[in-house]
Amino acid sequence: MQIHLESPQQADVLALIAELDAYQQSLYPAESVYSLDLASLPTDTLLFAVARDGQGVARACGAIVVTPEFGEIKRMYVHPDSRGLGLAKRLLALLEDKALARGCRLLTLETGIHQPEAIALYARHGYQRRGPYGDYPDDPFSVFMEKPLALAA
Template identity: 45%
Template sequence: MTVVTVEHSTAPGVLDLVRQGDEFGLSLYPPESYYALDASELDRDDVELHVARHDGHAIGIAALVDAGDDTGELKRMFVDPTARGRGAARALLDSIETAARARGIRVLRLETGPKQPEAIALYTSHGYEPIDAFGPYVGDPSSLCFAKSLS
């Protein structure tokens, strides 16, 4: 069974998933189009790191960034390729949305890329709709942005 908890970036297995996520993202997109939070940013007060574990092993991560204005952003969503297909991504997304609602976040936004059809399918099946690029993603053709109302 997959269990999702809020953890610190130094928890067992987390930094390995961060590294894997970086390697995956940079294999698809140029560095100037790769917008992941740095590992050092995962423990900021406005960031909540969610970790999916199966039998105690970290298999996925996702971060909620609270913008402080009733919006939030999903960042760093990554599931170990060997653990995909077991529901970890959906569990992480559910956990992030629950946490966002608890923080008073009414709209959750995210950015992904056109070379990640599985991610796009996950987000759209979870109720996320395409929106215009926002923040650092404006003008980057490698960025696709989505949002979901949580209210």
């Protein structure tokens, strides 16, 4: 599988994002699903990565929205048929590297309590729990995490 930065505005990627939305809506009440319309963002604030199989089909994706204060991980999703291949780990590593190259020094994220695999992935990669940030409410269905990024010595 190849992973590259791409536009999210592609039919197969939009289908993957729609799967993610449906999955989250099956787990949480509507008011606790904090989806982000990637098309509404200025393109210079978005890092969007796609993992594609040997036939070029999008199998996983993830994004970081870079703001002056922090980068926020959004839209991380691996198609069920492609789980267990290390794609989330590889997506996360690429996105972290690209965010650091843009000068980002702190990554944040919001995930849900019913997604233990996601929480474990982030914890394994140095993310620590924290309280709500930005415009997020203190939602009992949410888990907030952060990770400082540092330049390699």
